[in-house]
Amino acid sequence: MYFDSHVADLLRASTELVNLMTCRDAGGRPAEVPTGAQLRRDLGVALARGGQPVHVSRDAELILRRFADDARPIFEAVADEDYDEAARRTNALLTWCRPAPRLDNAGDGWHMHFHGPTDELGDGWAAGCAAALTMAIGSRHAGRLGVCEAPRCDRVYVDSSKNGTRRFCGVTCQNRVKNAQHRARNE
Numbered sequence: 001m002y003f004d005s006h007v008a009d010l011l012r013a014s015t016e017l018v019n020l021m022t023c024r025d026a027g028g029r030p031a032e033v034p035t036g037a038q039l040r041r042d043l044g045v046a047l048a049r050g051g052q053p054v055h056v057s058r059d060a061e062l063i064l065r066r067f068a069d070d071a072r073p074i075f076e077a078v079a080d081e082d083y084d085e086a087a088r089r090t091n092a093l094l095t096w097c098r099p100a101p102r103l104d105n106a107g108d109g110w111h112m113h114f115h116g117p118t119d120e121l122g123d124g125w126a127a128g129c130a131a132a133l134t135m136a137i138g139s140r141h142a143g144r145l146g147v148c149e150a151p152r153c154d155r156v157y158v159d160s161s162k163n164g165t166r167r168f169c170g171v172t173c174q175n176r177v178k179n180a181q182h183r184a185r186n187e
Helices: 005-022 036-046 058-079 083-097 121-137 171-185
Strands: 100-105 110-115 145-147 156-158
Touching (some): 005 036, 005 110, 005 156, 036 058
Antiparallel strands (some): 100 110
């Protein structure tokens, strides 16, 4: 599956925001959603470019939380193959995020980026991530958004594998399920 690097980066950020702020279970354990200054530090790491964490204000945190809360049901709808619901929720997300495409020269030529209604960090990331989710759902790769199928894990992911058969958020959950299946067969 191929998304250009900007869209792929925004989809990565979308999954990190949703997982950071909305997971109840991760890898078979209860997930702890950070709060306050720790959450803002974790958001800064999730949105880092070139390895440099960004400063996330309280206002940006609130916008990014709203994005994560609104984006999770989109991943869930796609995982359930309910593309009508995914589209309805994506359109609602676009309504408040208001991504605006703009050509920016990043030093290596002109690239299309998405900007929010203001130049504030939260608005910009929410708008860009909403645009990326829209492009994923509105493409032949719509089914590449998912929610981990392992027990006691609700982390979301974007399947970038060649064959599009990913079912788990990562190797840890994949191994947990395979080990449980192996044990069940040998009992």
